[in-house]
Amino acid sequence: MSRPSLFSQAGGIGVSVDRVTCDLQTCAMLELAGVDVTVSGLKILDGVSMKVPAGSITGLIGPNGAGKTTAFNVVSGFVRADSGMITFKGKSINHVKTHQLAKLGIARTLQAVGLFPTLTVLENVMLGATSRNKAGILSDALALPWVDKEQRVIREKSVEILRRFALDGVMDAMPGELPYPTQKKVALARALVSEPDLLLLDEPAGGVGAEEIRELSALLQQLTPECTVLLVEHHMELVMEVCDLIWVLDAGKIIASGTPAQIRSNQDVLAAYLGEAEVP
Template sequence: MSGISVAFGGVAALSDVSLTVEPGQVHGLIGPNGAGKTTLFNVACGLVRPSAGRITWRGEELRRLKPSQLSTLGIARTLQGVGLFGGLSVLENVMVGAHRHARAGFVSALLALPTADKDDKVLRERAHQALVELGAESYADRYPGSLPYPVQKRVALARALVADPDLLLLDEPASGLAEDEMHELGELIRALSSRMSVLLVEHHMDLVMKVCDRITVLDSGEQIAAGTPAEVQADPKVTEAYLGDEVVETDAAELARTDGGRHV
C-alpha cells in the first residue's frame, strides 16, 4: 500500500501512509487507539476505499478492491472478534474458509452430484488438518457458542489458514488470550512465515516485538516510524506516542539475540 489516505466526513483518518509486506515476512502494524490501524487494515481487506493511494499485489494494482476478491487473490484475514457462524459446527465453520479450493460449482452442490460429494470430502479433510494444526480438532463437532473465547479464536484462525493463503491478515489475534496462549500464538505466527506473509495488527507489544521482521507505527493517522523491532523500540517518537519507557527497556537482551524479530 503506497500513499494511502482516508477521510471520513472531512476528518482525516489516514494521511499518506505506505506499507509493504515482503514474501515470507511478518510485518507488524502498531499505534495507540485512534492511530488508524484498523482503517489501514480495512483498506487492505477492501472494506474501506482510500481517497488517495495505490494498493499493489504481486506487481499489479488492485483498483476498487472488494472483500469478496481476497480469497481468489490468495489473501485471508481474521477479524478483531471471531466472526464465526453460530449455526454451523466448528468443522463446518473452517470448511467455509476452504471454499477457494472447491472444484464443484454451485449447481453441482445444489443437485448433490458426485463431484460435489467428492469436493465436500476434500474440504472436510482440509478443515480437519487446519484444526489439528491449531490444536482444536477435539472441538470439530461442537458449536462456537459453547466454546471458551480463546478456543473460538483458534477456530477463526484455522478458518483463515485452511485457505492456504499467500498473505494472512491478522487483526488483534492475541486479544483475550492468556500469557501461555499468547506464547503459543507467537510460535505459530513465526512458523507460518515459512509458507506465507503475515500482516499483524496487535496491541500486545511483547508479541509484536518478538515475532515481527518489520514494524510500521501509526499515530493520529500518520506514519511516524518503520523498521526492525530494535529500530522501532529505539525511536523517540514511538516511545512518546505509544510504547512508553517501561516497554522500551524490556526485552533488551532478547532483542540483542534477534535479527529483525528472528532468533539467532
C-alpha cells in the same frame, strides 16, 4: 533464521525453512502507496505508504485511534481509499471486492471472532477452504460430479488443521459452547485452511491469556515463508518477538519503520506511546 513451516511440502510441521526470502524494504507481497482515507471530514489515513515483504511477519502498530484497523479495512475492501494505490503481488487491488480476496490468496481474521453460531467448529473451518475453492452454491445445486470429491478434500484439510491446532476434540461443538480463546483459535484455523499467500491478523492476542499468546507466537513463526503475515496487535511483547519488520502509525501517518530493535529505540515511537503501554 530457520523454523518449521506449517505449510511445508512434506505436508506438516517439521520441515525447516528460512523465514524471510527477500530484502525487508524491497520485495513486497503487499504495498500501500500514498493511501488517503477521509471519513466524515476526518482524515483517518494520511498518505500512508508501507510494504509487507514476501515471506515475512510484518507488524503494524500505533496508539489507539492511529488508523491501524482502517488500513486493514482498505486492504480488505471494507473501506475504499480516496487516493493512493494498494497492490498485491504487483497488481492493484484498489477495486477488488471483499468476497474476491480469498481467491486471490488473501485471508483475514477480525477483532471479533466472526464465527457462524449455527455451524459446528468443523463447518466453520470448512467455509474458509470453500471460499478459495471453485465449488459454490450453483455447483452444489447442480450436483456436478467433482463437487463431492472437492468437499471431501476440504473436509480432510479442515480436520487436519484442527488437529494441528489441538482442536480435533471440539470439531462437532458449536462456537458458543467454547471459551473465547478457543473460539479465536478456530477463527485462525478457518483463515489458514485455504493456505493463503497473505494472512491479515487483526488483534489475534486480544482477550486471551499468557499461555495462549505463547502458543500464538510459536504458530505464527511456523507460517512463513509460504504465508506472509501482516499483524495488527497491541500486545507489544508478541509483536517484538515474532515480527521481522514493524511499521508505526500515529494519527493516520506512518512515523517509523524498522526491525524490532530499531523500533524500541525510536524516539518518535516512544513519544507516540507516552501515556500508553510502554514499548518493550
